[in-house]
Amino acid sequence: MADNPLPPPPGQQVTFQSGQRPEGRRSRTLLRFITCGSVDDGKSTLIGRLLAETGSVSEDQLAAIDRNGKVDYARLVDGLAAEREQGITIDVAYRFFSTGRRKFIIADCPGHEQYTRNMVTGASTADLAIVLVDACKGVLTQTRRHSYLCHLLGIRSFVLAVNKMDLAGYEQATFDRIEDDFRQFAGSIGIDDVTAIPVSGLQGDNVTAASAAMPWFTGNPLLRHLDTVVAGPERGDAQAFRMPVQWVNRPDQSFRGFAGLIATGSVRPGDAIRIAPTGVSSTVERIVTKDGDLGSAAAGQSVTLTLTDEVDCSRGNVIAAAADPPQASDAFQATIVWMDEEPLHVGRAYILKMATQSVPARVQEPKYEINVNTLDRLAAKTLTLNAIGVAEVLTDRPIVFESYAQDRTLGGFILIDRLSNRTVAAGLIHFALRRAQNVHWQPLAIRREQRAALKNQVPRVLWFTGLSGSGKSTIANEVEQMLHLMNRHTFLLDGDNVRHGLNRDLGFTQADRIENIRRIGEVAALMADAGLIVLAAFISPFRAEREMVRRMLPEGEFVEIYVDTPLHVAEARDVKGLYKKARAGEIANFTGVDSPYEPPEHPDIVVNTTAMTARQAARYIVDQLLPLK
Amino acid sequence: MQVDVHALTHLDRLESEAIHIMREVVAEAGRPVMLYSIGKDSTVMLHLAAKAFYPGPLPFPLLHVDTTWEFRAMYAMRDKVAATPGTDLIVWQNPDALSQGINPFDHGALHTDIWKTEGLKQALNRYRFDAAFGGGRRDEEKSRSKERIFSFRTATHSWDPKDQRPELWNLYNMAKAPGESMRVFPLSNWTELDIWQYIEREGIELVPLYYAAERPVVERDGMLVMVDDERFRLLSGEVPHLRHVRFRTLGCYPSTGAVESRAVTAADVVRETLHSNTSERHGRAIDREAGYASLEKKKREGYF
Structure with missing residues (x-):
């Protein structure tokens, strides 16, 4: 209340560790940790108590949750109205408290199976994980799942908090059994740094103060452990210098600085550096900050570097120690965590973002999916929401990388869907694939412009898209004949014909359809390189794949032609009798019947086949295209 | 020689994180803007921005959504900041609120809605800003604790807490369709105490x-x-x-x-x-006006 006497009377504060208050010291360090547990193992109560007993909760907030003199700590961490309505926790919440030594950021994650996405998000920035186990239930499937996910995301320090010891009679045997169980499992997946603590969030045992009820436990209470544990960057593993360049600071002609957050290692003026992936060498001139130049800077610091040479360096490049620069590659094996309702489309181009690099990338068919409960490997054709799998990832150009185990910044990426703009996946790089490192582009003596010039034309890919039976092939044929009469060098790729040869190994599943279009796109691009005007008539129902082909070609060479025929008209024509079969259930995944068609949003040319004949449509298209020189 | 990472304090790490966030926005957004409310969080944010882009000037304008009802001392401070060389300050007053004489005495909760929430939307639309820095912190209020650092808003500026993009590591997805925008909170992980300790350390006015x-x-x-x-x-x-x-x-x-x-x-x-x-x-009366979930509700409607 506004009329509180100040300073507050001593003793009213909830204190920790025999009255010791967090001091106003600025020299505290930062520890980020994640709490893993499920709905009823007392996670909210434990966190609420940590917050309250470190003085991170105000009296008005405490008063709001006081039920007849008994504080319900769990309600301190109540979520959004949207969550309370449904009685569930949907999302990661970030909470804060501090002691005299440290500031803590908790990523408080819901534990339900369907929220793998949230746990992975919370773990990505954590240095330590607290895994809660109910003393009455012991190590459960979800305990293993949570530990696996935290370890996967690179957390090395674990606390096993065996909670509800009050309900288990504070018995050492119970605690020892659970600790043994957990250590056995943890060891099997590579977790070796585990501190087990018996606690009661409800009664406050071993949370901030040692428990009188468990004299047999000689370790530190939870808070003291968190205060003193060496975790995350403080483990101080010596690593080579790497700074992804975020932004080039060029206020005037006299200054050119490279701004970034140092990912690993340290740097000093005079250090020899190399810029990845270009390989250009230089020397650090200054480490510029507004508070004056620095004599050195290390991982975790945002700085601006100037170099002694006028070198080419921009966002996406990585400035690295000259003696130990990172590699670049365009093919990787990676663990992929799928985070979107829309499943992975194998072969579709997503945007891969890693450090400050963004590049189109494709995910191949998963080698396997991991069952996060049993850790078994399962065969998989795709990945759906919350699935974790291992797959090859191919990027359109080489990117600078490290293995995720080595460096979270240059080994962890997200995938962004190009149309929905959603973050659909997180990826952790294992290693580059040898193939990419050894296959290089062969420079060609004759350029594509020279080939086209010899034919006295400009190359184009005329991409006809529309429903089955819309008239794509008929119109494309007419267009080719007209162009041929005008002495243009053309080639027509037809959907049915291609499936007899190049793509005869492909079916009609979504993944196969994407691969079908990808191959046709590559063939069309090669023909355009040869100087031809390529006509391609394919249903190509998905916008993303048509976009993929557009990006294979130089700007302006891809011409999307929408053959606009309503479904009922195309179905009434049913030239090949396919709609009839599809309606009868004899053909699966038939576009327009049980598989969607996404019409172009901004086609270059539209022809409406209910308003014009095939010949008129062809004439119209050619008129739009001319002069083609 | 290896630099000791122990040397980084919590304030150093929070400062570095905020600077990293601001540089990401400037590198990727089309038209960023920094909301400047004249308060301590805005002032700290401004101080951090000056560090992030030093020795250059701020690569974005400041925007003050003015209600005409702020403290006189705040206007004095704002004018002083605006006079700093290299600073481009936009002041926006909702013309509808002005003409209707909306005030906190007669209009209660509506006063904030119309001057602040509507005013902010008007200004963002008018100048076509696609990324706006705000000084919000996750420790302030329940609905903030689950908000992303990069908070995606629809073309009508609304926030859907159930459909937020996962935010991993320090990788921020700024992809969006035309008309959509991001609210960006570089101080997300700061607490009130951190802010004051930083003000003390840096001697911020x-x-x-x-x-x-x-x-x-x-x-x-x-x-x-x-x-x-x-x-x-x-x-x-x-x-x-x-x-x-x-x-x-x-x-x-x-x-x-x-x-x-x-x-x-x-x-x-x-x-x-x-x-x-x-x-x-x-x-703050604003939090009490609509009961328990009032700030969350305001945020869904486009409040910062």
């Missing part, structure tokens, strides 16, 4: 209202409200008294509560914050 002084106040609905200018409507029997007060947050003066205090320096405030019994937003 604030509006003097943050420090205790004798000021004329009346007590109303349990709040100490300062009588800052002649527009204040005293109820019958109300007489302003001089009391030693300061403000923990600043907004429209008739709806911002003061606390009694003797803290006259940042160090005093740090000590007081450590021993504080009440939450920071306690003095």
Whole structure:
């Protein structure tokens, strides 16, 4: 209340560790940790108590949750109205408290199976994980799942908090059994740094103060452990210098600085550096900050570097120690965590973002999916929401990388869907694939412009898209004949014909359809390189794949032609009798019947086949295209 | 020689994180803007921005969504900041609110909706800003604790807490369709105490209202409200008294509560914050207006 006497009377504060208050010291360090547990193992109560007993909760907030003199700590961490309505926790919440030594950021994650996405998000920035186990239930499937996910995301320090010891009679045997169980499992997946603590969030045992009820436990209470544990960057593993360049600071002609957050290692003026992936060498001139130049800077610091040479360096490049620069590659094996309702489309181009690099990338068919409960490997054709799998990832150009185990910044990426703009996946790089490192582009003596010039034309890919039976092939044929009469060098790729040869190994599943279009796109691009005007008539129902082909070609060479025929008209024509079969259930995944068609949003040319004949449509298209020189 | 990472304090790491966030926005957004509310969080944000882009000027304008009802001392500070070389400050007053004479005495909750929420949307639309920095912190309020650092908004500026993009590591997805925008919170992981310790460490100048002084106040609905200018409507029997007060947050003066205090320096405030019994937003009428979930509701509608 506004009329509180100040300073507050001593003793009213909830204190920790025999009255010791967090001091106003600025020299505290930062520890980020994640709490893993499920709905009823007392996670909210434990966190609420940590917050309250470190003085991170105000009296008005405490008063709001006081039920007849008994504080319900769990309600301190109540979520959004949207969550309370449904009685569930949907999302990661970030909470804060501090002691005299440290500031803590908790990523408080819901534990339900369907929220793998949230746990992975919370773990990505954590240095330590607290895994809660109910003393009455012991190590459960979800305990293993949570530990696996935290370890996967690179957390090395674990606390096993065996909670509800009050309900288990504070018995050492119970605690020892659970600790043994957990250590056995943890060891099997590579977790070796585990501190087990018996606690009661409800009664406050071993949370901030040692428990009188468990004299047999000689370790530190939870808070003291968190205060003193060496975790995350403080483990101080010596690593080579790497700074992804975020932004080039060029206020005037006299200054050119490279701004970034140092990912690993340290740097000093005079250090020899190399810029990845270009390989250009230089020397650090200054480490510029507004508070004056620095004599050195290390991982975790945002700085601006100037170099002694006028070198080419921009966002996406990585400035690295000259003696130990990172590699670049365009093919990787990676663990992929799928985070979107829309499943992975194998072969579709997503945007891969890693450090400050963004590049189109494709995910191949998963080698396997991991069952996060049993850790078994399962065969998989795709990945759906919350699935974790291992797959090859191919990027359109080489990117600078490290293995995720080595460096979270240059080994962890997200995938962004190009149309929905959603973050659909997180990826952790294992290693580059040898193939990419050894296959290089062969420079060609004759350029594509020279080939086209010899034919006295400009190359184009005329991409006809529309429903089955819309008239794509008929119109494309007419267009080719007209162009041929005008002495243009053309080639027509037809959907049915291609499936007899190049793509005869492909079916009609979504993944196969994407691969079908990808191959046709590559063939069309090669023909355009040869100087031809390529006509391609394919249903190509998905916008993303048509976009993929557009990006294979130089700007302006891809011409999307929408053959606009309503479904009922195309179905009434049913030239090949396919709609009839599809309606009868004899053909699966038939576009327009049980598989969607996404019409172009901004086609270059539209022809409406209910308003014009095939010949008129062809004439119209050619008129739009001319002069083609 | 290996630099000791132990040397980085929590304030160093929070500062680095905020600078990294601001540089990401400038590198990827089309038209960024920084919301400048003149308060301590905005002032810290501005201080961090100057560091992020040094030795260059700020590569974006500042935007003050003005309600015309803020403390006089705030306007003085704003004009001082605007006069700093290299600073481009836009002041936006909602013309509808101005013409309708919307004020905190007659219109209650509607006052904030129309001046602040609607005003902000108008300004963002008018200047086609696609990324706006705000000084929001996750420790302020329940709905903030689950908000992303990069908070995606639809073309109508609304926020859907159930459909937020996962935010991993320090990788931010800024992809969006035309018309959509991002609200970006570089101070997400700071607490009120962190802010004050940083103000103390860096010697950042604030509006003097943050420090205790004798000021004329009346007590109303349990709040100490300062009588800052002649527009204040005293109820019958109300007489302003001089009391030693300061403000923990600043907004429209008739709806911002003061606390009694003797803290006259940042160090005093740090000590007081450590021993504080009440939450920071306690003095803000906006949170109480619609009950339990009021800030969450406002945020869905486009409030910062």
